Amino acid sequence: MKRVLIIGAGGVGRVVAHKCAQNEDVFSDIWLASRTKSKCDQIALEVREKTGRKIETAAVDADNVPELVELIKQVKPFMIINVALPYQDLTIMDACLETGVHYLDTANYEPLDEAKFEYSWQWAYRERFEKAGLMALLGSGFDPGVTNVFSAYMQKHHFDSMDYVDILDCNGGDHGYAFATNFNPEINIREVTSNGRYFENGEWVETAPMQFKKQFDFEQVGPKNMYLLYHEEMESLSVNLKGVKRMRFWMTFGDAYLKHLEVFRNIGLDSIEPIMFGDREIVPIQFLKALLPDPASLGPRTVGKTNIGVIVKGFKDGKPLSRYIYNICDHQECYKETNAQGVSYTTGVPAMIGAMMMIQGHWMKAGVYNMEEFDPDPFMAALNTHGLPWTDIETDIDVDALPE
Amino acid sequence: MKRVLIIGAGGVGRVVAHKCAQNEDVFSDIWLASRTKSKCDQIALEVREKTGRKIETAAVDADNVPELVELIKQVKPFMIINVALPYQDLTIMDACLETGVHYLDTANYEPLDEAKFEYSWQWAYRERFEKAGLMALLGSGFDPGVTNVFSAYMQKHHFDSMDYVDILDCNGGDHGYAFATNFNPEINIREVTSNGRYFENGEWVETAPMQFKKQFDFEQVGPKNMYLLYHEEMESLSVNLKGVKRMRFWMTFGDAYLKHLEVFRNIGLDSIEPIMFGDREIVPIQFLKALLPDPASLGPRTVGKTNIGVIVKGFKDGKPLSRYIYNICDHQECYKETNAQGVSYTTGVPAMIGAMMMIQGHWMKAGVYNMEEFDPDPFMAALNTHGLPWTDIETDIDVDALPE
Numbered sequence: 001m002k003r004v005l006i007i008g009a010g011g012v013g014r015v016v017a018h019k020c021a022q023n024e025d026v027f028s029d030i031w032l033a034s035r036t037k038s039k040c041d042q043i044a045l046e047v048r049e050k051t052g053r054k055i056e057t058a059a060v061d062a063d064n065v066p067e068l069v070e071l072i073k074q075v076k077p078f079m080i081i082n083v084a085l086p087y088q089d090l091t092i093m094d095a096c097l098e099t100g101v102h103y104l105d106t107a108n109y110e111p112l113d114e115a116k117f118e119y120s121w122q123w124a125y126r127e128r129f130e131k132a133g134l135m136a137l138l139g140s141g142f143d144p145g146v147t148n149v150f151s152a153y154m155q156k157h158h159f160d161s162m163d164y165v166d167i168l169d170c171n172g173g174d175h176g177y178a179f180a181t182n183f184n185p186e187i188n189i190r191e192v193t194s195n196g197r198y199f200e201n202g203e204w205v206e207t208a209p210m211q212f213k214k215q216f217d218f219e220q221v222g223p224k225n226m227y228l229l230y231h232e233e234m235e236s237l238s239v240n241l242k243g244v245k246r247m248r249f250w251m252t253f254g255d256a257y258l259k260h261l262e263v264f265r266n267i268g269l270d271s272i273e274p275i276m277f278g279d280r281e282i283v284p285i286q287f288l289k290a291l292l293p294d295p296a297s298l299g300p301r302t303v304g305k306t307n308i309g310v311i312v313k314g315f316k317d318g319k320p321l322s323r324y325i326y327n328i329c330d331h332q333e334c335y336k337e338t339n340a341q342g343v344s345y346t347t348g349v350p351a352m353i354g355a356m357m358m359i360q361g362h363w364m365k366a367g368v369y370n371m372e373e374f375d376p377d378p379f380m381a382a383l384n385t386h387g388l389p390w391t392d393i394e395t396d397i398d399v400d401a402l403p404e
Numbered sequence: 405m406k407r408v409l410i411i412g413a414g415g416v417g418r419v420v421a422h423k424c425a426q427n428e429d430v431f432s433d434i435w436l437a438s439r440t441k442s443k444c445d446q447i448a449l450e451v452r453e454k455t456g457r458k459i460e461t462a463a464v465d466a467d468n469v470p471e472l473v474e475l476i477k478q479v480k481p482f483m484i485i486n487v488a489l490p491y492q493d494l495t496i497m498d499a500c501l502e503t504g505v506h507y508l509d510t511a512n513y514e515p516l517d518e519a520k521f522e523y524s525w526q527w528a529y530r531e532r533f534e535k536a537g538l539m540a541l542l543g544s545g546f547d548p549g550v551t552n553v554f555s556a557y558m559q560k561h562h563f564d565s566m567d568y569v570d571i572l573d574c575n576g577g578d579h580g581y582a583f584a585t586n587f588n589p590e591i592n593i594r595e596v597t598s599n600g601r602y603f604e605n606g607e608w609v610e611t612a613p614m615q616f617k618k619q620f621d622f623e624q625v626g627p628k629n630m631y632l633l634y635h636e637e638m639e640s641l642s643v644n645l646k647g648v649k650r651m652r653f654w655m656t657f658g659d660a661y662l663k664h665l666e667v668f669r670n671i672g673l674d675s676i677e678p679i680m681f682g683d684r685e686i687v688p689i690q691f692l693k694a695l696l697p698d699p700a701s702l703g704p705r706t707v708g709k710t711n712i713g714v715i716v717k718g719f720k721d722g723k724p725l726s727r728y729i730y731n732i733c734d735h736q737e738c739y740k741e742t743n744a745q746g747v748s749y750t751t752g753v754p755a756m757i758g759a760m761m762m763i764q765g766h767w768m769k770a771g772v773y774n775m776e777e778f779d780p781d782p783f784m785a786a787l788n789t790h791g792l793p794w795t796d797i798e799t800d801i802d803v804d805a806l807p808e
Contacts, residue, residue, distance in 0.1 A: 178670035263667040266582035267695050277686070277694045287691055290681045291671050 001028035002078035002359045005071075005101075007062055007092060009034035011296060011340045012083040012106065012141075014043050015348025018338040019386065020081075021053040026356050031075045033058040034084070046339055062088040068095035077101055081355050083348070086110040086117065086187075093125055093136060102134055104354050106141030106347055108232050119235050119370075126368040136368040140354030141347035142308055142327075143169055143249075144233035146388065148371035149379050150310040150325040151237055153392075156376060158323050164313040165247040166399045167231065172221035172252070173304040173331045173342060179260040180293045182343040186285055189270050192253070192261060197230035199238045199247040210258070214250065214402040218307040220328050226250040236370035248399075264288065302331040302341040309390075311397060324395040327388050337387070346388065353382045405432035406482035406763045409475075409505075411466055411496060413438035415700060415744045416487040416510065416545075418447050419752025422742040423790065424485075425457040430760050435479045437462040438488070450743055466492040472499035481505055485759050487752070490514040490521065490591075497529055497540060506538055508758050510545030510751055512636050523639050523774075530772045540772040544758030545751035546712055546731075547573055547653075548637035550792065552775035553783050554714040554729040555641055557796075560780060562727050568717040569651040570803045571635065576625035576656070577708040577735045577746060583664040584697045586747040590689055593674050596665060601634035602652040603642045614662070618654065618806040622711040624732050630654040640774035652803075668692065706735040706745040713794075715801060728799040731792050741791070750792065757786045 004027055006016050013032065020027040032040045032055050040057035047055050060071045062084045072080070072095055079102035082092045089109035096103040110117040122138055129136050139145050147167050155162055171182065181188040196207035212228035231249035238247060264270040269288050274281035309326025327346070334345035354371070357363035362378040371379075383390055408431055410420050417436065424431040436444040436459050444461035451459050464475045466488045476484070476499055483506035486496045493513035500507040514521040526542055533540050543549050551571050559566055575586065585592040600611035616632035635653035642651060668674040673692050678685035713730025731750070738749035758775070761767035766782040775783075787794055 179667070259663060260667050260670065263583070263664050266664065267692070269673070269695060275694060277691060282681070282686075282691070284695060287681060287686070288671070290679060291673060291688060 001026065003027075003029040003031070003076065004079055004081055004355055004359075005031040005033065005075050005077040006081045006083065007033050007060065007088075008083035008085075009036065009039035009043055010083070011299070011344030012348045012351065014046070014340045015334075015338045015344050016081055016083055016351050017043050017047050017055055018050065019349055019352035020355070021047045021051040021055065023352070023356065023386075024053065026359055029056070031056045031058065031077065033060040033071060035059065035061055050337075063091055065091050065094050065098070068092060069098050072096070072099040072101060079104060079355060079358060081351055082106075083351060090121060093122065096134060096136070097125075097128055097132055100132065100134065102358055103129075103136040104140050104351065104358065105138060106145060106351050108139060108144075117232055119232070123368060130367045133366045135358060135363075135365055137354050137358060137363065138368065138370050139233065139236070140351050140371060142350055143167060143231060144236070145347075145350040145354070145371055146327065146383065147308065147310055148233050148237060149376045149383075150390070151241060151312070152372040152374075153376040153380055154310065154312045154323060154325065155241060158316060159312060159314045159321065160316050161243050162241060162312050162314040163243070163245045164399075165237070165241070165244055166311045167233070167247075167249045168216065168218075168226060168307075168309055168311065168326075169231075169250065170216075170218045170221055170224055170226065170252040170307045171343060172218065172224065172306065173302045175293075175298045175302045177293055177298075178256065180295070180298060182295055182298065182341070184295065185289045185292055189261065189264070189285065191229070193265065193270065194230065196228045197234075198228060198249070199234055199244070201245060213404055214399065215404070216250075216252075216399075216402055218252075219326070220305050221307050224252040225255070226252045237372060240370060240372045250399075299335050299339060299341040299344075302335070305330050306342045306346055308346065311395065311399060313398075322395050322397065323393065324397060325390055325392045327383070327390045329388065349387050350383075353379060353386060356382060405430065407431075407433040407435070407480065408483055408485055408759055408763075409435040409437065409479050409481035410485045410487065411437050411464065411492075412487035412489075413440065413443035413447055414487070415703070415748030416752045416755065418450070418744045419738075419742045419748050420485055420487055420755050421447050421451050421459055422454065423753055423756035424759070425451045425455040425459065427756070427760065427790075428457065430763050433460070435460045435462060435481065437464040437475060439463065439465055454741075467495055469495050469498050469502070472496060473502050476500070476503040476505060483508060483759060483762060485755055486510075487755060494525060497526065500538060500540070501529075501532055501536055504536065504538065506762055507533075507540040508544050508755065508762065509542060510549060510755050512543060512548075512639075521636055523636070527772060534771045537770045539762060539768060539770055541758050541762060541767065542772065542774050543637060543640070544755050544775060546754055546792075547571060547635060548640070549751070549754040549758070549775055550731065550787065551712065551714055552637050552641060553780045553787075554794070555645060555716070556776040556778075557780040557784055558714065558716045558727060558729065559645060562720060563716060563718045563725065564720050565647050566645060566716050566718040567647070567649045568803075569641070569645070569648055570715045571637070571651075571653045572620065572622075572630060572711075572713055572715065572730075573635075573654065574620075574622045574625055574628055574630065574656040574711045575747060576622065576628065576710065577706045579697075579702045579706045581697055581702075583661065584699070584702060586699055586702065586745070588699065589693045589696055590676075593665065593668070593689065595633070596657070597669065597674065598634065600632045601638075602632060602650065603638055603648070604650045617808055618803065619808070620654075620656075620803075620806055622656075623730070624709050625711050628656040629659070630656045641776060644774060644776045654803075703739050703743060703745040703748075706739070709734050710746045710750055712750065715799065715803060717802075726799050726801065727797065728801060729794055729796045731787070731794045733792060753791050754787070757783060757790060760786060
């Protein structure tokens, strides 16, 4: 039993707080901090109503290392669960090193001023964490996170060689708006309008945005168009999974969603370059953000399911084999349990489980690690008991043979 | 030969200035005034280059009656050609009454703060113009304007009864942008997103925006989708044409154009209600306007043609008859002649011709009048000689039988 400090009070922070509170045998005390303390207090209130447990709250500017250090010294947690903005990973890691506490996050560091996310910045902390006897667990959300663990589980239990790995991410949720984004629109739109990339024969192959499309009938969701994107779990998996010939990531987008993005692009509404408006400069994508519904308001009105999984094609005992592991999650069930919809839930639950793995000692080693570097079995077991049950089947689905 | 004062230095004002300058036998002196004198000076420079004629320029706020009166007293024109904003029709009419000069415009008055345009405000000036011995000619553009004259010409020369009147407005121009508007985007978008309306059996029938669609193959443009809209010439034609059973107005829009408008509507980007952005209010449609290309910049890059006409179905000497009168206009030809594209040209030329009719005495009568109330023949002859030649044919086109 240990004390944790959660930093970040958005949708994911809300889920982490609820799930930690549900597991008193692991998380003895819970602190929740963010720039705006009132958001933490609101979550603490909701957690108290649902679980009867008390959460301590605090205000902290996660861009500011001395301020973080002061808070950590006051709270004295075993570890920090960082679910703040990706821009803030490094300052929080610095503060962990200075105060001697363990670290976990769900998304890799991304500089504020360029559309570039990769692990290099955080992997550079390896030696410092090792020397300090501290552990940093990177990317403990769903994807990255659970998809890495699914892949590691396939490698441990099913395959001698994993030749083709396809990660399939489907959000079949419907919020009833013509257009809205499930998280910060700036980050969401940036992800979708960037070039795609996949890993093949030891190299990265770049694609145009949305260049490759497949139709797939997702269980309990139905047929969807999915598009090849770059996604961050592939960076570490390409290093840590052995002998993979090709790895791709696919995400579903509806035609209406893409139509809106196309129009934004056509008129420059998604631009991060300021334009003159009257006597002052305005960044168009920030004005777009002001027009769109607040992502936090989508929870109560989102219905439908998410279905995220990994399909692997390879060999076992000399015979060809294809397997599929996936999770299906219902937006309204998530909302009933944690006042947050499925996209926050599927990220927040694995963050809690990652912390649980570290506290219980299943995963505890000084250094900086990605999810697939540990034994997947205790994590997989915890998914089943904490709200994200999975299915593991042999499959005849051939992603390459899917219609375009 | 008379002196005219043109008010308004947008695309239409530019065309009117060029066309008046080309007809020195009618327009002895030309003055051009607008809020921004530098725009007038630029047009004067271009006119001088093309025709060798000098245009006098002045600054005037057309919202301000005393300022207008002062300018008119200084210039002492025979008449004013008003091609400023529709919001300014009434102040300019007031100034004409006060100074004793004739008046012409191309679009009816519309209050700034509501999406409502109709002739009632201007028709209310009838008695005052009659008493003053002055004439006001309303709507002397293409539509309204030439379409009214086409209708009057049909009535005078071809039909005993005009039962079904369809006005078809096609702009087949391509400016090469994914989205741009040919004139002020605020007014353009407001027109398209309003409910439609047509005249049938003595009554107005309201439709949803874009509710009725037909496919039509426009000569020299090609097949286009056209949509039923309300358009202002129908208000006066429904009063002045006798015995019309049904009158409709159709305008073409491309699928891409409509897709953009739909997205604007979905996210509220076309809204005239301010939203909070940071510490101040911004009206979304004004931000949209700042994002879009300046309509004045479209001229040099617009290629293709406009095709606008009137199809009438009725009876002559007891026999059924259908006729079609239309004009085709080439954007690049217009630009070569007047540095403005076809949408400005087809409005500006009829404004000049309307003024010519009044100066030459073909159309001169104290009061407030619409175009179809005068003999169409001299106007029709002038269209042929001043850049907007028309075709008048018997037709077997049945608008009701067109595919949807």
